[in-house]
Amino acid sequence: MTNVYSLDGILVFGLLFVCTCAYFKKVPRLKSWLLSEKKGVWGVFYKAAVIGTRLHAAVAIACVVMAFYVLFIK
Numbered sequence: 001m002t003n004v005y006s007l008d009g010i011l012v013f014g015l016l017f018v019c020t021c022a023y024f025k026k027v028p029r030l031k032s033w034l035l036s037e038k039k040g041v042w043g044v045f046y047k048a049a050v051i052g053t054r055l056h057a058a059v060a061i062a063c064v065v066m067a068f069y070v071l072f073i074k
Contacts, residue, residue: 008070015062018051019063021035021046022049024045
C-alpha cells in the first residue's frame with residue numbers, strides 16, 4: 001500500500017491523475033464539462049490532459065515502471 005505522504009505515493013497519484021485527465025479528454029461529454037477551463041484551479045485538469053496526450057509514450061513507460069516498483073520492489 002502506497003502512502004500519499006511519501007514520494008512514491010505522490011508519483012503514483014500524479015501518474016494516475018495525468019492518465020485519468022488524458023482519458024477524460026477523449027470522452028466528448030467529459031471534455032466539455034471538465035476540460036473547458038484553461039486557467040485557474042480547473043485549468044490543472046486541462047494541463048494534465050495536455051501532458052498526458054502529448055507525452056503519452058513517456059507517461060505509459062512511467063506507469064509501467066511505477067507499477068513494477070510498487071508490486072515487486074516495495
